[in-house]
Amino acid sequence: MTIDKLKTIIADHSGEDEANITAETTFEELGVDSLTTVEVLMDIEDEFGVTLEAAQVGKTVGDLVRAIEEAQK
């Protein structure tokens, strides 16, 4: 599942417990700054083989899942 792998990546970089991250969690709540966004995008590139721009990240974890799945099509 895209969201499970993504939760692991986000937890890794934000320091938030993976169990507390859902599709509705916003990046603002996670305190994700611009460099953390880049770190997450670089791991997404490795994990999912898609290159996303910071502008495609969206507001929530669910937004980012959709962006990844859209890019994989």
Place this chain on the structure above:
Amino acid sequence: MSFRIIGTGSAVPSKIVTNDDLSGMMETNDEWIRTRVGVEERRIATTESTADLAYEAAAKALEMSGVSADAIDLIIVATITSDRICPTTAGMVQARLGASCPAFDISSACSGFLFAMETAAGFFARGTAKRALIIGAERISKIIDWKDRSTAVIFGDGAGAAVLEAGNSYLCSEICTMGGDDVIKIPAFGGTSPFTEIEKEEPVIFMEGQETFKFAVGAFVNHITGMAEKAGIAIGDIDHIIPHQANERIIRMAARRLKLPDDKFVMNIDRFGNTAAASVPIALDERNRSGRIKPGDLVAMVAFGGGLSSAGCIMRW
């Protein structure tokens, strides 16, 4: 024939500028700077020129090597903040040391020291130098936009130097340029020509942080893996990795991707900030003087920055 390093030295200005000092000058704070960049304080030149810092680092490196200035065959200074375009910083250092060898500057931003080392390697390969003095020196504070909190908090001034002597320690190296000015740009002084029709730009650092970060981590990891393969060694066999001190998070991200423990990476950005071309030789000197580099150790250096440029080398100490 390549070379081995027989002496290192470094020098920084005496004035310490803390994050709290900066928070009084611009909208920033200690916590933000520590977590985003990893800098706690930096040295900022007051009376010290780039040539002063370069000379002091060079003198210390020569002292360690036991080589006198007149036995040096080549001086190369890597800098993007030479006090003057002419004469070069290398020329000023040569005069103050009392050396008489060829001396010139090269410019490749934060990768400059490793570009200088690679240039020197050519002289050793041809047998036209038996000893060379390589210096990275910056008074980067003069090209900082002190109103731009996204870049002003990152940088610091300083210099580092190494004395090279003919030998076979330089196992492999890579230098790389991906030319362009859209990610990092530092315009030169625009001049006063009454005929110019080129729009003047502020001669300060412009940097696109996210793109720089991605480039840096990618270059870091690719150079280390590529060079290890060329040298026929396992990445895990490298004893010391001396990276350009651009941002603590670049180093930590690269460490994770290389699956190497943090303690293999020399880090001093907390005390000196990003000193551009000076950062690799300052970090090298610190690790060397700590006594932690043993004969036979594998030492990797890697740098990345404006140009865009990047470079790396692996040496057998």
